[in-house]
Amino acid sequence: MKIALIGLGDIAVKAHLPVITQMENVEWVFCTRNPERLQQLAKKYHVKESYTDYRDLAKAGVDAVMIHSATSSHPMIAEYFLKLGVPVFVDKPLADNYQQCEQLYDLAESHQVPLFMGFNRRYIPLYQQFLPGVTGDNQTTPPLLSLRWEKHRHDLPGEARTFIFDDFIHPLDSINVNASISPDDTFVTRQFVQRGGQTLLGRLDVQWQQGETLFHASMNRQNGATMETVSANYQNVSYRFDSFTEGSCWQGNKEERLKLADWTPMLAAKGFHAMAEHWLEVVSAGKQSQSLTQRNLHSHLLAEHLVKQMK
Incomplete structure (x- = not known):
C-alpha cells in the first residue's frame, strides 16, 4: 500500500509521523511546499519519494492520501483526489463551513471513495x-x-x-x-x-x-x-x-x-494509533x-x- 502525506506542519510531525511511519506494509510518500523541511523529514523517516506539489502525486500511483495542511486548503486538496477516486484522510475540520463539507461528501459518494476524518x-x-x-x-x-x-x-x-x-x-x-x-x-x-x-x-x-x-x-x-x-x-x-x-x-x-x-x-x-489502524482498514476496504x-x-x-x- 502506498500512501501520501500532504502537509508536514506541527500536527503531522508531532502526532502522525511517529505513528504511521512504524506501520508495516505501507510505503509512505511525503509532500510539502517547503523543500528544506521535505528533505529533512524524508531523510529522518527514510522516505524515498517526495514532492513539493500535491498535484504531482497523481502520477505517483498512490493508493490514498492524508491531508494535514492548513484548514483553508483542505477542500481544494480533498476535491482533487476524490475526483481521481483516491481515498482521503483529512485532519479535522474538513472545512471551515458546512456547505463545503456537504459538497465534498457528495463528491466522495459519487465516486464511491471514502472520505475519512481525523477525530482522534x-x-x-x-x-x-x-x-x-x-x-x-x-x-x-x-x-x-x-x-x-x-x-x-x-x-x-x-x-x-x-x-x-x-x-x-x-x-x-x-x-x-x-x-x-x-x-x-x-x-x-x-x-x-x-x-x-x-x-x-x-x-x-x-x-x-x-x-x-x-x-x-x-x-x-x-x-x-x-x-x-x-x-x-x-x-x-x-x-x-x-x-x-x-x-x-x-x-x-x-x-x-x-x-x-x-x-x-x-x-x-x-x-492516534487506533485511528491510524482504522484508517488503513478503510483504505483496504475502499469504503467506510x-x-x-x-x-x-x-x-x-x-x-x-x-x-x-x-x-
Whole structure:
C-alpha cells in the first residue's frame, strides 16, 4: 500500500509521523511546499519519494492520501483526489463551513471513495475501556445518563468561526455520539471579550438532551490553564478523567483509580494509533460505514449552526 502525506506542519510531525511511519506494509510518500523541511523529514523517516506539489502525486500511483495542511486548503486538496477516486484522510475540520463539507461528501459518494476524518478522541483507549456509549454506539447497558466534555485553553480568545471549526469541534464531536440531534434543539451560551478593537469569542457551551441522556460540551479560552476533562454518569456510577491516561470511578460511595497500562505510548493514549489502524482498514476496504460519514457531517453541521448563533 502506498500512501501520501500532504502537509508536514506541527500536527503531522508531532502526532502522525511517529505513528504511521512504524506501520508495516505501507510505503509512505511525503509532500510539502517547503523543500528544506521535505528533505529533512524524508531523510529522518527514510522516505524515498517526495514532492513539493500535491498535484504531482497523481502520477505517483498512490493508493490514498492524508491531508494535514492548513484548514483553508483542505477542500481544494480533498476535491482533487476524490475526483481521481483516491481515498482521503483529512485532519479535522474538513472545512471551515458546512456547505463545503456537504459538497465534498457528495463528491466522495459519487465516486464511491471514502472520505475519512481525523477525530482522534473517538479512539482514546481509556475511554473505550471504561465509558460505554461515549466512543461508540450510545445504545449500551448500562445506559449513559450524562456526558460532559470540557476542553479549555489559557488566554486564547478568537474569531468565532475559527474558534468553533478548528478547536471547539473537538468537544462538540466528542459528545455527538448519536449524530442525530437537531441543531434547533441545542442550548447555547457564550461569552465575548474585547481585545485590540475586536470582539472575540472567549467561551462557548452547548447542551442538549436526547431521551434520558444529557450532553454538554464546553470550551473556555480565558481559562487559568490549558486542560481537558471528561465526566460521564451511569446509574449510580460516575467517571471523571482529567487526562487521557488516568481517572476515577465512583461507585457505592467508593473511589477507584483507573489508568492505562504502564509504558503505553503517549500517542496511543491519545487515540492516534487506533485511528491510524482504522484508517488503513478503510483504505483496504475502499469504503467506510455510513454511520461514520453521518457523524462527520453532523458534527460540522452543528458547528455551522453555532457560528450563526454568534452573530
